[in-house]
Amino acid sequence: xxxxxxxxxxxxxxxxxxxxxxxxxxxxxxxxxxxxxxxxxxxxxxxxxxxxxxxxxxxxxxxxxxxxxxxxxxxxxxxxxxxxxxxxxxxxxxxxxxxxxxxxxxxxxxxxxxxxxxxxxxxxxxxxxxxxxxxxxxxxxxxxxxxxxxxxxxxxxxxxxxxxxxxxxxxxxxxxxxxxxxxxxxxxxxxxxxxxxxxxxxxxxxxxxxxx
Numbered sequence: 293x294x295x296x297x298x299x300x301x302x303x304x305x306x307x308x309x310x311x312x313x314x315x316x317x318x319x320x321x322x323x324x325x326x327x328x329x330x331x332x333x334x335x336x337x338x339x340x341x342x343x344x345x346x347x348x349x350x351x352x353x354x355x356x357x358x359x360x361x362x363x364x365x366x367x368x369x370x371x372x373x374x375x376x377x378x379x380x381x382x383x384x385x386x387x388x389x390x391x392x393x394x395x396x397x398x399x400x401x402x403x404x405x406x407x408x409x410x411x412x413x414x415x416x417x418x419x420x421x422x423x424x425x426x427x428x429x430x431x432x433x434x435x436x437x438x439x440x441x442x443x444x445x446x447x448x449x450x451x452x453x454x455x456x457x458x459x460x461x462x463x464x465x466x467x468x469x470x471x472x473x474x475x476x477x478x479x480x481x482x483x484x485x486x487x488x489x490x491x492x493x494x495x496x497x498x499x500x501x502x503x504x
Contacts, residue, residue: 343412344374347405356402358392359439363402366393370409373429379421386425394432398439399450407433407454411461414468423468427476434458434483458484 348367356363373385468477
């Protein structure tokens with residue numbers, strides 16, 4: 293590669309760092325996801341959740357709020373989470389989201405698009421150690437209430453919208469509940485399903501699947 297080509301490649305990258313992480317992530321500034329944009333860690337760790345990348349690229353994250361400011365860092369933290377090789381490491385990045393997107397069960401505006409990322413990750417059938425953490429994130433957002441600051445800004449529909457985001461992936465949750473570790477997925481279904489008789493019936497079916 294010529295030096296001028298290298299320079300073009302470097303200046304066309306946006307560099308992001310998730311709070312508390314030493315890994316740097318890059319996106320090309322000259323094109324969106326539709327043009328083949330790829331979020332990736334500079335150290336070469338492979339991220340195979342393409343639908344998450346796509347969903348992240350559809351939104352202007354600086355327009356969503358967290359407890360600590362705008363949500364520009366959230367897609368990076370989430371991609372870090374789903375790229376980890378162990379549950380403990382994934383939980384480290386979960387805590388970055390827990391202390392900004394939601395705090396002690398209280399949600400900020402970034403919870404809604406974060407739920408979309410989490411459902412996209414779950415639909416991509418992540419490895420078990422990642423799935424456990426993603427389901428915990430989904431449950432906590434689905435179970436949360438709007439922070440007082442959100443209500444004060446006039447957003448009274450946040451709680452309903454993030455549950456609607458999870459409800460659109462209800463079949464993914466049902467599929468996950470049939471695994472031997474499916475209790476987490478059923479807990480989310482219990483929260484978001486409008487017909488309370490259906491989760492109870494499906495729980496019986498899932499329990500038989502776990503014993504098989």
